[in-house]
Amino acid sequence: MAKATTVPGIRRVKTLGGITEYTLEKNGLRILLVPDTSVPVAGCMVTYNVGSRNEAVGYTGSAHLLEHLVFKGTGKFNTQMGTSMDKLLESKGALVNATTSFDRTNYYEVLASDQLPLAIEIEADRMRTARFLESDRASEMAVVRNEYEMYENDPASALDKEVWGAAFMAHPYHHPIIGWKSDIEGVAIERLKQFYDDFYWPNNATVTIAGSFVEKEVLFLIEKYFGVHSASPHTIPSVYTVEPKQEGQRRVQTQRAGNQVVTVSHKIPNALHEDIPALLMLSSVLYEDKTSRLYKAFIDSALATDVGAYCNQLHDQSLFQASVTLAPGTTHAKAEQLLLKEYARIASDGITAAELASAKRGARVYASRRKDGVYAFLSALNEEIAMGDWTRFITLHEALDAVTRKDVQRVAQKYFVHEQSTVGWSVNAPVKKR
């Protein structure tokens, strides 16, 4: 193992698979360094352990709206002074953006290695000094509302929102990441500032640097810029709500012109649970390529125009989902029945050795693709951070490789349970007069 770089005030925690974790001792900021000198670029991503799961009634969508507002400026970097973050970074050719999900919010830059100090300085600055102006909230609210409306244009997206809403009654996965429209429009700037002050602290964040850089220089920069912040003066608020046990199948239906869709979702455990690798293999057998079961059942037969199966990997209990976009002539009932029949076949008969071998080979390709480029690396590692253990980025492949056919059959039997399912239908209904 290569000797880890040391810098005063920064403690090395561990190294795994070429990734070294450090802690900024002053404030608890976690640092992950992933050096790769084969590319001429570097990337910086800050992952905050806050997402839509940290919201409640009245301020749903705040994590996402806040993500937009944080781009508006800080005391040092703002449009009025001609030092807006976007301008400084984009004018250097940086790929700059931010994303919000259930469990995390991230901000990132991918840029020429010699510009990395600027990215680190900006990310450190906006961690604690973002400005909150009512005028910015008003204009950005309208931008986010337009984003919300874009999702609403797609019947499948609109249905998915209803399915999560039905599957989770108490846990905040109930509400959409982007929030309810009335909350997007109505949340006050003071509530957003409070949300920022609750969660945007170094001890609730991880800064990851990947690509071509000098490790010691980067650690010095992180200490210099992030070291000005203290740890949070309060305990970071935790989510203690546990979804009550589901007692019977739930069904939802949306009506709107356009595509007709059927989705079937089942409750599954959080991403760190020991059954997740087998569930990932199961999703691969169901839908990975043109030999997969759902492709053959629905696309080869022309019963559907699109089909998919997805094992969500989240911080808390989540959903295993399959969706079918119906071809004309295929009824919702028929699609639902056929989908459940494929599930039942796996639960009763298991999968073949060839299916498992293909899924494992696919997993190897997937693991490699997660490292193809700085952004791919940062993004994938960031999801593991949000799930609760970044080392899974390295260890997941081994766990997938250890999955057996019996494991896949067992998890199908355990989780594809009628009482734990939520079924959604999007129906092409007669058009409402407007």
Place this chain on the structure above:
Amino acid sequence: MAREPMNITEHEKGPMRLFAVRTGAKDVVTIEGSVFGGLYMLPRAKQMVPRMATNLFDAGTQNKTKEQLRSSLATKGASMYFSPGGDRTHFYASCLPEDTDFILKLIVECLSEATFPPAEVTNQKKRTLAGLEELKSDTGTQASQALSRLIYEKEHVNYPDETSVDMEHAAQTTRKDMLKFQSMLGQGGLVLAIAGDIEPDKILKQAEKAFSKLPKGTAAETVKRVNAKKPSVSEALVHIPDKATIDTYIGVHVPITYESEDYTALKVFVSMLGGNGLSTGHLMRTIRERDGLTYGIAAGLRGLGGKADGAFGIHATFSPATFNQAVAKVREEISIFLKTGMTEEALQIKKDELIGRYYVGLSTTRGLAGMLHMIGDEGKPLAYIDEYPSLIHAVTVADLKRVAMLIPFDKLSLAAAGTFDIKK
């Protein structure tokens, strides 16, 4: 910023142009390529044929059943797909390093020996018709096509048929049509780019051997297509029920192709007006960041493939309640940009952005393979990959003002699709 030239290997063999580059990505190989033969080379009533046939290239060949072919891919964890273009048929693949030779041979087998089994043709027809039915309620597609119908003459390759006409053509497509289309494809114009965890010389030898088995093909290099329709201000509103946002396109025909010497300067100009960044595109800076009227607005050059002259177009999504206000604001901001936006400072910022982003784009196997394929497709020398930054750097404010005159901004047409607020 200056960079070391990239270590890319190029082989030219007859009509074939092949590129390979080793990158630092472990266990990853990305392949992108194309051969002559596409929609533009067929009568309009046959243009659904390539769209349907390319979906069946992996549905059985003279030597393999569909099941054998697809299983052979699945067991290697590899992916491969084909797509139709204007003058070319494209293919993409991704695999582990040890399977590269296998994938190259399989691409050749699919391109040259696909058999289009009758049962597969029947099901593909059903899938295509279902997909087209879905497109009828896709606001983005309907608005984009409506703009193209406003600005191109009916005979131009960029003039799209109505979706209902495409459905008629799809319903009439036969297996014989597909076989005839397949006979167009061959070594002619082959461009192949391979990037990733490879040994370039070894892989190019394997590629040459594999692709030399392709027949000659009947498709030939294409000629320029010129739009004769005069620009005029026109409007098309496509009503689609139950939509929460309106996809909007504003544009006009521009009489240039990729080969034009004005192309690079025009690209810089369009990016200054409507680039994606929050700060470096005038429309994003004003319509989104200042006014909050959209989530995204972007200007671009469209329809320039295959030596066809294309168009300038702006795309945005607007709320039905503010649609008219937003469109008026876009027109106003274009005027402001033309009067005050083309400054030395703004140009320098844009150049730095484009050059920086170019290098970021080349840092993945997909980005690198895509760039090499573009070089081959557009007939540029390999040195272009290193020269591109200097071409951007050479653009002047005078160039911007000259190329801005190529776009008749007083003749911009509007096409939009969604559920319109009839009270407005």
